Amino acid sequence: MNNNYPSDTFCLLPWVHLSTRPDGSMRVCCTANASSVGPTNDKEHGGQVGILKDDEGRPNNLNVSDFQTAWNSDYMKNVRKQMLNGEKPPSCLKCYKEEAAGHRSKRMWETHYWSQRVDVDKILQDTNEDGSVPPNLAYIDLRFGTKCQLACVMCSPHDSSGWIKDYKAIFPAVKNESLKEIMQWENKGSTNGSSYNWHKQNPVFWQQFYEQMPSMQQIYFAGGESLIIEEHYEILEEAIRRGLAKDLELRYNSNGVEWREDLFDLWKEFKLVRFHYSIDSIKEMNDYIRYPSKWKRQEEVFRILDTQTSDNVEVTIACAVQALNIHYLPDFIQWKLEQRYRKINMWPFGAGGISQHFVYWPAHLNVKVLPKWFKEKTREKYEAWYPWWEQNWELGIPSWHKGKITYEQFRSAEYGIKRLDGILSFMDSEDWSRRLPEMKEFLDLCDKQRGITFAETFPEMKDIFKDITDDRL
Numbered sequence: 515m516n517n518n519y520p521s522d523t524f525c526l527l528p529w530v531h532l533s534t535r536p537d538g539s540m541r542v543c544c545t546a547n548a549s550s551v552g553p554t555n556d557k558e559h560g561g562q563v564g565i566l567k568d569d570e571g572r573p574n575n576l577n578v579s580d581f582q583t584a585w586n587s588d589y590m591k592n593v594r595k596q597m598l599n600g601e602k603p604p605s606c607l608k609c610y611k612e613e614a615a616g617h618r619s620k621r622m623w624e625t626h627y628w629s630q631r632v633d634v635d636k637i638l639q640d641t642n643e644d645g646s647v648p649p650n651l652a653y654i655d656l657r658f659g660t661k662c663q664l665a666c667v668m669c670s671p672h673d674s675s676g677w678i679k680d681y682k683a684i685f686p687a688v689k690n691e692s693l694k695e696i697m698q699w700e701n702k703g704s705t706n707g708s709s710y711n712w713h714k715q716n717p718v719f720w721q722q723f724y725e726q727m728p729s730m731q732q733i734y735f736a737g738g739e740s741l742i743i744e745e746h747y748e749i750l751e752e753a754i755r756r757g758l759a760k761d762l763e764l765r766y767n768s769n770g771v772e773w774r775e776d777l778f779d780l781w782k783e784f785k786l787v788r789f790h791y792s793i794d795s796i797k798e799m800n801d802y803i804r805y806p807s808k809w810k811r812q813e814e815v816f817r818i819l820d821t822q823t824s825d826n827v828e829v830t831i832a833c834a835v836q837a838l839n840i841h842y843l844p845d846f847i848q849w850k851l852e853q854r855y856r857k858i859n860m861w862p863f864g865a866g867g868i869s870q871h872f873v874y875w876p877a878h879l880n881v882k883v884l885p886k887w888f889k890e891k892t893r894e895k896y897e898a899w900y901p902w903w904e905q906n907w908e909l910g911i912p913s914w915h916k917g918k919i920t921y922e923q924f925r926s927a928e929y930g931i932k933r934l935d936g937i938l939s940f941m942d943s944e945d946w947s948r949r950l951p952e953m954k955e956f957l958d959l960c961d962k963q964r965g966i967t968f969a970e971t972f973p974e975m976k977d978i979f980k981d982i983t984d985d986r987l
Contacts, residue, residue, distance in 0.1 A: 518634070520598050521597060521599065522600060523600050523601060523602050523603075523610070525606065526624065526628045526632070526637075527543045527624055527625070527628070527653075528542055528543075528597065529632075529641070530632055531543060531624075531652065531653040532651060532655070534654075534656055534657050535565070536657045536658070536660045536672065536673055536710055536738055537672070537710055538577050538712030538713075539565050539566070539575050539576075540566045540574050540576065540581060540584045541564045541565050541566060541605070542564055542590070542593055542605050543564075543620070543624075544655055544736070545608050545609060545619075546564030546565075546605040564604075564605035564606075566584050566587055566589045566590060567588075568587070569588065574589070576713075576716065576719050577709050577712050577716065580718050580719065580722055581651075581654075581723075585649050585651070586647065586649070590645070591645030592645060593606075594647070595645040598645075608620075609622070611940075611943075612936075612940055615942075616935070616940070617937065617940045618929070628652070628653070631731060632652055632731075651726050651729070651730060652730060653730070653732045653734065654726075654730065656733060656735055656736075656740075656746075657738060658713045658738065658743045659675075659711060659712070660673055660674055660675045660710050660738045661675050661737075661738045661739060661742060662674040662675055662737050662738045663676055663739060663769070663771050663772070664676050664771070664806065664807055665806070666803060666834075667802070667803050667805060667838065667879070667957075668803070668834060668873045668875070668876065668879050670699065671699050673738065674738065674739075675738070680960070680963050684959045684960065685697055687959055688956075688959065689955065690952050692949070693878065693952040693955055693956055696876050696878070696952070714745075727756070728756075728758060731761075731762070732762070732763040732764070733762065733763075733765070734766070735764070735766050735767075736767040736768075737769075739768060740767075741766075741773040742772060742773070747774055747777075747780070750764075750780045750783075750784075753783075753784075754780070754783045759783040759784045759785070760783070760785055762785055763785050763787070764786070765787075766787075766788070766789050767790045767832055768790070768791065769792050769807065770792070770812070770815040770819070771807065771811065781823070781827055782824045782826065784826065785826070786826055787823075787826060787827040787828065788830070789819065789823075789827060789828065789829045791815070791830065791831055791832060791858075792804070792834070793831050793832070793833065794833050794834050794836070794838075795838075795839045795842050795846055796809070796842075796845065796846055796849050797809050798971050799971055799972065800812065802838070802966055802968070802971045803834075805960075805964055806964070816853070819858065820855045820856050821856065823857075827857075829858045829859070830858070830863045830869045831850065831859055832871065833846065833869065833870045833871070835870045835881060835937060836872075836879045836881060837878075837879050837880065837881055837883050837884050840881045840892060840941060841891070841895065841972075843868075843870070843896075844902075844903075846868060847903065848903070850868055851867065851909040851910055852909070856912070857912070860910065860911070860915075861910055861911045861912060861919055861924075863929070864910075864929045864930070864933075865910060865927040865929050865930030865931075865933070866907065866909065867929075867930065870933065870937065872940065876952075877946065877949055877952075878949040878953040878956060880946060881937070881941040882944045882945065883946045883947060883949045884978060885950065885978055885981065886947070888975070889941055889942055892938070892941070893942075896934055903930075907924045907925075950978070950979060953979075954979045
């Protein structure tokens with residue numbers, strides 16, 4: 515972070531952005547912690563840290579409130595004041611922890627990104643003493659319910675309707691008390707005004723949203739799975755009808771399994787589309803993590819996105835780094851580079867490799883859970899593989915950048931080898947191995963329900979539970 519910002523803890527997002535949860539709750543951003551940042555279900559800050567609260571401390575939900583009110587709620591004002599004063603808001607601890615471990619956080623890259631698109635000095639001048647700011651959203655994160663075809667191993671019914679069937683079968687069989695606590699699905703989208711259908715029959719939200727649209731620069735769609743949710747298409751069509759699309763950027767996190775036939779034609783009308791394709795490994799490992807996806811279909815989607823999308827569409831691989839795939843990231847990056855895609859993660863995105871973010875929930879799938887000996891094995895694998903990427907780095911440079919990017923630029927890129935080093939440092943920064951019994955029981959139950967086998971899919975990992983005794987379960 516540079517010295518032009520008011521403090522070392524400053525992030526631009528609370529001044530330009532609001533994020534929704536699938537149940538209609540609002541939060542500071544998608545990384546703002548709504549569960550736990552530690553190895554246990556930390557309740558020090560009142561449970562749902564990062565979820566905006568009303569004056570009575572209840573979640574500020576779009577079914578019982580509105581985002582204009584939330585924008586200058588006491589919660590948001592306090593976050594802004596804390597950042598200006600050099601304090602670390604509890605909602606933002608994920609980013610600060612990543613940075614402390616040498617990893618480039620969402621706070622860092624979002625602040626850099628938005629500082630080039632908004633007048634930071636004016637934003638700060640317009641900030642009142644109490645932390646309130648003018649009601650102009652530049653960027654909004656929309657999650658219209660939980661409708662989704664997949665039941666990814668690190669997901670839950672809170673975010674995916676595809677998880678409900680397995681949840682009902684798995685949860686009653688859970689014995690580990692800590693695992694039982696972390697898997698709670700108490701509100702089922704119906705407490706404190708929350709609802710997975712919050713976006714339906716909600717005229718106040720839609721009125722405020724379209725009032726804000728002329729000043730918006732970017733809309734981010736995530737899930738559930740946005741590409742199968744009709745309201746997402748209605749927004750695109752309305753932006754085009756109002757003549758606003760040409761000045762509007764779209765951003766997605768999507769599983770890419772299916773979409774409406776006219777999607778690519780709609781995208782052509784927008785200033786820019788950043789499509790983050792959620793893929794977490796290759797072949798059967800990805801099918802295990804992003805159950806019940808099929809690798810053959812995912813490979814087909816890669817080809818479609820690479821060859822059939824217009825020039826205003828940027829495609830990146832959004833890999834959720836977790837205990838199950840961190841050992842295999844070099845394999846994934848090498849596979850991607852060897853495909854010689856035309857536009858997927860081309861420089862500078864992921865230094866031409868892939869893009870990554872950490873899984874925090876469930877905690878037993880966070881990379882810090884792995885036993886020390888396996889962490890060392892993983893580090894050795896990365897260090898042995900780095901020379902290959904260094905020798906083949908130009909595979910991630912598109913034709914229009916050939917001769918313009920040097921090896922030195924590649925080697926110093928924030929999202930290349932430096933990024934992987936940061937991932938390893940974050941993995942090593944804390945020992946959460948006491949959660950291994952939770953991880954084992956969870957995967958065993960998933961395997962039984964889904965007819966898959968962890969040890970066969972990830973053979974290098976089959977011994978990570980060898981030191982667990984029955985009395986720890």
